[in-house]
Amino acid sequence: MRENKRINFLIALILWILCAGMFAPMIFVLINSVKTFGEVVMEPLSLPAVWSLDNYAEVLDTSNYIKVFENTIYFAVLSGLIVLIFGSMAGYGLARMNSRVGKVTQLVFMMAMMLPFPVIMIPMANVASKMGITNNLTRISVLNAGFSCSLAVIMYSQSIRGIPRELDECAFLDGCSGYRFFFSIIFPLLKPITGTLAVLYFIRYWNDLMLPLVLISKKEYYTIPLSQLNFYNQFTQNRWNLLLASGVMAIIPVLILYVFAQRTIIEGIAAGAVKS
Amino acid sequence: MKRKKEILDYVRFVCPMLFLYVIFFLVPLGQTVAYSFTNWNGISKQKEFIGFANYVNAWKDSVFLNSMKFTIVSAIVFMAAANVLGFLLALCLNRKIRSRILLRAIIFCPFIFNNVTVGFIWQFLLGRLMTDLYPLTGWGIFNMGWLSNEKLVLYSVVFVKLWQSMGYFMVIYLAGLQMLPQDPLEAAVIDGCGQLRMIPYIKLPLMRPTIFVCLFLAVTETLNMYPLLMTLTNGGPGHASENISLYIYTEAFKSHNMGYASALAVILTVVVMIVAAFQMKITKEE
Numbered sequence: 001m002r003e004n005k006r007i008n009f010l011i012a013l014i015l016w017i018l019c020a021g022m023f024a025p026m027i028f029v030l031i032n033s034v035k036t037f038g039e040v041v042m043e044p045l046s047l048p049a050v051w052s053l054d055n056y057a058e059v060l061d062t063s064n065y066i067k068v069f070e071n072t073i074y075f076a077v078l079s080g081l082i083v084l085i086f087g088s089m090a091g092y093g094l095a096r097m098n099s100r101v102g103k104v105t106q107l108v109f110m111m112a113m114m115l116p117f118p119v120i121m122i123p124m125a126n127v128a129s130k131m132g133i134t135n136n137l138t139r140i141s142v143l144n145a146g147f148s149c150s151l152a153v154i155m156y157s158q159s160i161r162g163i164p165r166e167l168d169e170c171a172f173l174d175g176c177s178g179y180r181f182f183f184s185i186i187f188p189l190l191k192p193i194t195g196t197l198a199v200l201y202f203i204r205y206w207n208d209l210m211l212p213l214v215l216i217s218k219k220e221y222y223t224i225p226l227s228q229l230n231f232y233n234q235f236t237q238n239r240w241n242l243l244l245a246s247g248v249m250a251i252i253p254v255l256i257l258y259v260f261a262q263r264t265i266i267e268g269i270a271a272g273a274v275k276s
Numbered sequence: 277m278k279r280k281k282e283i284l285d286y287v288r289f290v291c292p293m294l295f296l297y298v299i300f301f302l303v304p305l306g307q308t309v310a311y312s313f314t315n316w317n318g319i320s321k322q323k324e325f326i327g328f329a330n331y332v333n334a335w336k337d338s339v340f341l342n343s344m345k346f347t348i349v350s351a352i353v354f355m356a357a358a359n360v361l362g363f364l365l366a367l368c369l370n371r372k373i374r375s376r377i378l379l380r381a382i383i384f385c386p387f388i389f390n391n392v393t394v395g396f397i398w399q400f401l402l403g404r405l406m407t408d409l410y411p412l413t414g415w416g417i418f419n420m421g422w423l424s425n426e427k428l429v430l431y432s433v434v435f436v437k438l439w440q441s442m443g444y445f446m447v448i449y450l451a452g453l454q455m456l457p458q459d460p461l462e463a464a465v466i467d468g469c470g471q472l473r474m475i476p477y478i479k480l481p482l483m484r485p486t487i488f489v490c491l492f493l494a495v496t497e498t499l500n501m502y503p504l505l506m507t508l509t510n511g512g513p514g515h516a517s518e519n520i521s522l523y524i525y526t527e528a529f530k531s532h533n534m535g536y537a538s539a540l541a542v543i544l545t546v547v548v549m550i551v552a553a554f555q556m557k558i559t560k561e562e
Contacts, residue, residue: 008372008373012373012375014368015365015368015369015373016375018383019379019382019383022382022383023382025397025398026397028405029397029400029401032400044404044405045405045408045409045412082296086292086293086296087293089288089289089290089292089293090289090290093285093286093288097282097285101286105290105294108297108302109294114496114548114552115545116500116544116548118521118524118544119308119541119545119548120305121524121528121541122308122318122537122538122541123303123305123308123311124300124304126307126318127303127307143296143300146297146299146300147296147297147301149293150297153293178288179288182289203388207388207390207391209503209506210502210525224390225390225391225503228392228396228507229392232392232395232396240400240404247393250393251389251393255388258381258388263377266380266381267451269387269444269447270447270448273444273448273493274448274489
């Protein structure tokens with residue numbers, strides 16, 4: 001179809017203005033994050049008298065940023081690995097079943113997709129403290145994987161249905177079955193969907209506030225969103241300069257990832273939404 | 277033989293994930309229901325069975341009813357705005373604009389920021405910066421108390437949520453537009469249908485499945501925006517911007533009314549289930 005070049009130029013112009021409008025406020029945030037507290041309160045619109053990174057240094061120190069950063073990576077990556085490995089196995093099992101049990105199990109897995117977290121948060125906090133899960137990032141990751149696995153299971157089982165069963169039978173005749181068959185033959189075939197899910201889950205876990213909020217009380221196990229909330233509650237009235245600097249620092253890691261993998265991230269998230 | 281293999285496969289492949297899912301999702305869900313009939317405060321050992329008292333109290337609790345109202349109104353406003361904007365943006369980016377990949381990336385970008393940070397950054401912008409802009413410009417729009425006026429706060433919240441996630445809806449609609457079958461579109465062109473008229477008469481009806489997905493996602497997005505609310509308004513002024521999820525959290529972990537909060541969670545579950553069943557039914561009919 002032919003498109004009018006002039007209209008396209010106009011649309012592009014409007015969209016660029018929209019983008020500028022969306023990110024203009026962020027310039028204020030950046031500028032204010034390098035000012036002193038007095039300047040932020042008295043003249044939030046003016047440029048700083050001295051450009052210094054003191055705020056950032058102070059945040060790095062007081063919020064124990066490096067440790068928090070490590071915790072977040074550990075939590076997001078470990079939960080993600082558990083979800084992808086066990087989720088793909090469950091997806092395979094469900095895709096190869098013909099009986100009613102398989103269908104019912106799939107429906108059971110779907111239940112968690114629509115319910116918001118507050119629905120299970122109260123008993124979860126209780127159970128977790130009894131089982132010694134609170135303040136232990138490894139155990140929290142296992143719990144996290146367990147209750148957020150729905151999307152992985154459903155998406156894997158859908159895409160495994162597209163792999164012919166004859167493959168299973170051939171491998172079985174050649175004496176390859178069980179876990180060895182699954183991980184050496186089926187799992188490599190699932191690379192595209194695994195990539196999509198890895199991106200989806202990583203971003204979701206990286207930004208997750210509620211689970212850490214309910215299960216983590218000690219500062220040395222804080223993740224980035226939790227540490228941000230804590231910072232906010234501590235400094236909201238009196239230290240806007242530090243708060244803004246910490247906000248910028250929380251956004252930067254995920255922004256760097258986004259710059260390099262924006263295509264995969266966007267397409268992964270769109271695919272995840274449509275298939276669910 | 278075949279049946280035996282199926283059982284074996286179920287045990288070794290499905291059960292590990294199912295086990296984690298059952299103990300960390302289904303069991304807590306059941307316990308929420310059980311707690312909702314007690315007056316447990318989260319600390320003491322004993323829980324007294326009090327029947328439906330929590331549910332009865334919920335209907336008399338004006339804060340709860342208000343949070344329910346806020347949730348529904350914000351869901352409707354957000355649903356309308358996010359879908360219209362998302363669809364329009366997708367239509368624009370579906371054209372052969374040279375910078376479309378970059379534009380898509382920039383508009384989508386805020387969606388990956390964490391809610392807590394987005395919340396307090398916008399509190400700074402809407403609460404602090406605006407009060408300083410007013411004397412400078414004299415524009416009334418900066419002097420309306422976007423976060424301190426009980427009526428306006430809903431729109432501020434929806435605005436921030438839109439800023440963050442309109443790119444999300446745009447990307448989903450864009451995927452939907454790109455999957456449209458080409459034949460009806462070409463047939464329409466041959467029949468003399470203009471580009472603009474094509475949108476309501478041909479593209480929109482063909483996009484119905486995508487539209488349903490987006491409407492449903494808009495509801496879940498508003499239900500899950502409480503981390504944003506925590507730092508943007510913290511439910512204020514008063515309880516004017518308290519969403520149901522945030523209210524459950526406050527009741528459970530700030531006021532320690534675990535039993536009562538569980539009853540509210542059960543009510544929320546039932547409501548969400550009804551909406552989901554409704555949506556599934558419509559999708560199936562399509």
